[in-house]
Amino acid sequence: MMTGWRRGVLWAAATAAGLIVVGLTLLLLLKDLGTAGTVAGFVANTVAIVMTVLTVRALLLQPSQQSSHTQASGPGSVAAGGNIGRAVTGDGNQVSGQPTTIAPGNSSPGGAVDASGPKSVAAGGSISEAVTGDNNA
Secondary structure, eight states, X not given: OOOTHHHHHHHHHHHHXXXXXXXHHHXXXXXXXXXXXXXXXXXXXXXXXXXXXXXXXXXXXXXXXXXXXXXXXXXXXXXXXXXXXXEEOSSSOOOOSOOOOOOTTOOOOSSEEEEESTTOEEEXXXXXXXXXXXXXX
């Protein structure tokens, strides 16, 4: 629900728009088409300028979007912006069965996640199971 000054701005804009419509209707009923066209053009141009200024302002004040930075470097490394159910790295691993399930909602992606070095594992959320190295059973 809209409160505070935003509600006031909304009511002021609605009132101004209503008064403009009433004024233009009166000009049309009085057969003063030249003045009605001039007023309508002026109102349209003013609204376009105001909307352009507000759009540019909103774009400039918009909070910066944090780019998701997920990077894995090194042989056998794993990186994920969210949760990892199971990560198996290395040679000759014999892992069977289903990985442990991760409860939904405990991931916090959006930050930088780095996994550097051989067979390293990193996640922005939870890691259920990580098997690294060679010949694991």
